[in-house]
Amino acid sequence: MTVTRAYHHGDLPRALLAAAVAAIEESGPAALSLRDLARRAGVSHAAPTHHFGDKAGLLTALAVEGFDLLAAALTAAGDDLLDVGVAYVDFAVSHRAHFEVMFRPDLYRADTPEVRAARERAGAALHLGVAALPPHRAEPGESRTDALAAWSIVHGFATLWLSGALPPDIDADPRAAARTVIRHLIPPP
Amino acid sequence: MTVTRAYHHGDLPRALLAAAVAAIEESGPAALSLRDLARRAGVSHAAPTHHFGDKAGLLTALAVEGFDLLAAALTAAGDDLLDVGVAYVDFAVSHRAHFEVMFRPDLYRADTPEVRAARERAGAALHLGVAALPPHRAEPGESRTDALAAWSIVHGFATLWLSGALPPDIDADPRAAARTVIRHLIPPP
DNA sequence: ATCGTATCTTTACGTTGACAAGAAAGCGAT
DNA sequence: ATCGCTTTCTTGTCAACGTAAAGATACGAT
Numbered sequence: 001m002t003v004t005r006a007y008h009h010g011d012l013p014r015a016l017l018a019a020a021v022a023a024i025e026e027s028g029p030a031a032l033s034l035r036d037l038a039r040r041a042g043v044s045h046a047a048p049t050h051h052f053g054d055k056a057g058l059l060t061a062l063a064v065e066g067f068d069l070l071a072a073a074l075t076a077a078g079d080d081l082l083d084v085g086v087a088y089v090d091f092a093v094s095h096r097a098h099f100e101v102m103f104r105p106d107l108y109r110a111d112t113p114e115v116r117a118a119r120e121r122a123g124a125a126l127h128l129g130v131a132a133l134p135p136h137r138a139e140p141g142e143s144r145t146d147a148l149a150a151w152s153i154v155h156g157f158a159t160l161w162l163s164g165a166l167p168p169d170i171d172a173d174p175r176a177a178a179r180t181v182i183r184h185l186i187p188p189p
Numbered sequence: 190m191t192v193t194r195a196y197h198h199g200d201l202p203r204a205l206l207a208a209a210v211a212a213i214e215e216s217g218p219a220a221l222s223l224r225d226l227a228r229r230a231g232v233s234h235a236a237p238t239h240h241f242g243d244k245a246g247l248l249t250a251l252a253v254e255g256f257d258l259l260a261a262a263l264t265a266a267g268d269d270l271l272d273v274g275v276a277y278v279d280f281a282v283s284h285r286a287h288f289e290v291m292f293r294p295d296l297y298r299a300d301t302p303e304v305r306a307a308r309e310r311a312g313a314a315l316h317l318g319v320a321a322l323p324p325h326r327a328e329p330g331e332s333r334t335d336a337l338a339a340w341s342i343v344h345g346f347a348t349l350w351l352s353g354a355l356p357p358d359i360d361a362d363p364r365a366a367a368r369t370v371i372r373h374l375i376p377p378p
Numbered sequence: 379a380t381c382g383t384a385t386c387t388t389t390a391c392g393t394t395g396a397c398a399a400g401a402a403a404g405c406g407a408t
Numbered sequence: 409a410t411c412g413c414t415t416t417c418t419t420g421t422c423a424a425c426g427t428a429a430a431g432a433t434a435c436g437a438t
Contacts, residue, residue, distance in 0.1 A: 105352055
């Protein structure tokens with residue numbers, strides 16, 4: 001006799017991560033409860049701990065998944081810095097649970113090799129967009145601060161939007177507002 | 190006989206806020222424990238709850254204090270957008286506990302009138318720096334996105350630095366790096 | 379001196395993360 | 409088939425946490 005479950009046997013980790021995303025989108029990563037996740041998945045209270053070691057382990061897995069998703073989204077956006085920047089903000093908006101965890105290293109183990117590798121993949125994808133910029137300034141090392149400025153402006157816009165600090169009319173269409181904001185950084189041709 | 194205490198009688202709230210700042214700087218706002226604060230202040234575990242109602246109440250007070258400190262720092266920086274921007278980053282670096290709480294509205298009551306007022310004071314101070322920019326573009330409503338772009342780039346740089354996402358050489362002198370980054374936003378005269 | 383209030387303590391309850399030990403199911407080797 | 413090993417999950421337990429209620433103590437105004 002087969003037991004009816006919400007997940008295929010052996011796929012508890014995936015189900016738990018999905019439940020964690022839903023829970024974080026509801027009430028933030030600080031209020032995440034392992035026992036609540038177990039309840040949602042219909043397993044005992046200690047099942048999550050077995051698969052992820054502890055709470056930080058679960059959030060580490062979520063962060064890795066997030067950096068990989070971000071890398072894929074940025075790569076798919078192409079070479080234009082404007083498109084890549086909008087894709088960054090779009091990722092934060094449409095994957096806010098992942099994004100909120102990714103940049104809160106006190107919640108997980110950010111120094112794991114897997115996390116480091118996934119983060120570097122995302123960073124490389126972001127740099128591709130910056131590299132397509134015309135080298136209008138001849139100063140050495142300028143492209144590095146170019147990248148840092150681009151990263152800062154899209155990351156700042158994304159986190160401000162996530163924290164609800166932006167006025168309501170921007171809340172309505174963050175992607176369009178992001179495009180306008182990023183344009184301020186790119187010199188007119 | 191007078192009892193030796195770490196704080197003047199009646200100043201427990203201040204002592205608790207100071208202890209909270211120290212605790213958050215050590216291990217982040219998520220790991221903050223009211224009972225730990227009480228231990229540090231030498232009072233019973235329920236004393237913090239009396240003064241702040243609950244944990245969110247304490248963090249609300251901390252956020253209000255933070256927005257006021259930020260407003261003061263930005264005002265003191267003057268009218269130049271570059272200076273104001275660097276002051277924003279400098280505030281995040283030198284008051285990281287306040288800053289981390291301020292932009293995490295799921296941890297406190299961000300819709301309180303006091304919080305709202307303090308946040309608007311800080312916003313007004315930031316806008317002063319943007320208003321000093323030359324109106325080089327004649328498009329209507331441009332100054333609003335100017336402000337948003339400026340806020341985004343300094344906020345993004347600050348949060349990236351706080352989350353440890355920036356390379357080590359930038360960690361060493363974030364203020365200088367911030368100045369370089371902000372310059373990317375300001376058109377050369 | 380007394381009353382009222384603010385300040386803190388004591389006690390208690392439900393929830394949480396973590397740990398340890400055990401049950402149960404899959405699985406390859408024999 | 410069945411033995412032994414591993415993975416998966418359950419059960420039981422513990423200390424720590426946030427919160428609430430009620431009692432104790434001190435302060436200040438009258």
